[in-house]
Amino acid sequence: MLRITLLGTGTSHGVPMIGCDCAVCRSTDPRDRRSRPSILIELRAGPIQPRAGADGVAGSHVAAAVRTILVDTATDLRAQALAHDIRRVDAILFTHSHADHVMGLDEVRRFNVMQNAGIPCFGDAQTLADLRQMFGYIFDPPAKPGGRIPQLTLFPIAGAFSLGAVEIVPVPVLHGRRSILGYRLGAFAYLTDCSSIPDESWPLLAGVRTLVLDALRHRSHPTHFTVAQALDVVARLAPDHTYFTHICHELPHAATCARLPAGVELAYDGLVLEVADD
Numbered sequence: 001m002l003r004i005t006l007l008g009t010g011t012s013h014g015v016p017m018i019g020c021d022c023a024v025c026r027s028t029d030p031r032d033r034r035s036r037p038s039i040l041i042e043l044r045a046g047p048i049q050p051r052a053g054a055d056g057v058a059g060s061h062v063a064a065a066v067r068t069i070l071v072d073t074a075t076d077l078r079a080q081a082l083a084h085d086i087r088r089v090d091a092i093l094f095t096h097s098h099a100d101h102v103m104g105l106d107e108v109r110r111f112n113v114m115q116n117a118g119i120p121c122f123g124d125a126q127t128l129a130d131l132r133q134m135f136g137y138i139f140d141p142p143a144k145p146g147g148r149i150p151q152l153t154l155f156p157i158a159g160a161f162s163l164g165a166v167e168i169v170p171v172p173v174l175h176g177r178r179s180i181l182g183y184r185l186g187a188f189a190y191l192t193d194c195s196s197i198p199d200e201s202w203p204l205l206a207g208v209r210t211l212v213l214d215a216l217r218h219r220s221h222p223t224h225f226t227v228a229q230a231l232d233v234v235a236r237l238a239p240d241h242t243y244f245t246h247i248c249h250e251l252p253h254a255a256t257c258a259r260l261p262a263g264v265e266l267a268y269d270g271l272v273l274e275v276a277d278d
């Protein structure tokens with residue numbers, strides 16, 4: 001089994017948004033408090049064997065001991081790690097390099113210290129190039145760094161690969177005009193920041209039973225699915241359970257969920273999903 005914790009389910013501003021007095025930003029429902037988007041994936045306990053035959057990235061030598069995978073290092077990573085008592089991060093998968101998905105990268109120093117090890121990071125070539133540029137103090141450090149910096153190794157993704165006992169299938173999706181990555185593990189898929197799924201990615205999603213999918217709001221947006229567009233994806237894929245994420249302050253949790261079809265709901269920070277990994 002995979003245990004998935006939705007660490008953050010909000011759009012880039014987070015909810016409540018700074019300086020906003022709308023009903024959702026002022027809501028007392030804790031499900032209306034949305035930090036920046038990220039999930040934690042914990043692999044099943046017990047002996048872990050690297051799966052044979054997976055192709056893709058270099059770096060499988062780091063994979064055998066992987067138990068806990070973080071997807072993106074969101075701006076709110078520190079608060080998320082404290083809220084959920086995260087003690088280990090064995091690998092990081094990046095979807096893309098937008099600020100809301102990477103600005104917590106410095107927080108992984110704590111995991112470096114606790115684990116006494118570097119952390120392998122996986123992403124597409126564009127994302128890794130952006131990280132090198134955005135975090136020059138990490139990837140091109142001065143000769144005498146002023147303090148401890150994250151210890152990270154970047155591995156470009158070139159297809160499906162294995163971490164621990166599970167196969168990671170990168171799923172290219174369009175986020176506006178930019179191609180970014182969603183990820184599939186077993187019967188679970190995480191597609192944040194998505195406005196279109198290209199033809200070649202639909203087969204990668206066949207048979208997904210639990211889907212976490214971008215649905216920003218009802219009004220159209222150039223780089224994110226609306227609720228109606230996300231429901232079209234749900235109709236085509238027919239997963240058992242779908243949870244919408246990357247939600248802005250225009251969708252109140254309870255009222256929105258009441259109008260969604262059976263099997264579809266808004267995710268919320270702290271939601272835990274248990275799904276089969278094969």
Ligand SMILES: [Zn+2]
Binds near residue numbers: 017021024026
């Ligand atoms: Zn608001």
Ligand SMILES: [Zn+2]
Binds near residue numbers: 096098175193
């Ligand atoms: Zn984005």
Ligand SMILES: [Zn+2]
Binds near residue numbers: 011037098193
């Ligand atoms: Zn985003």
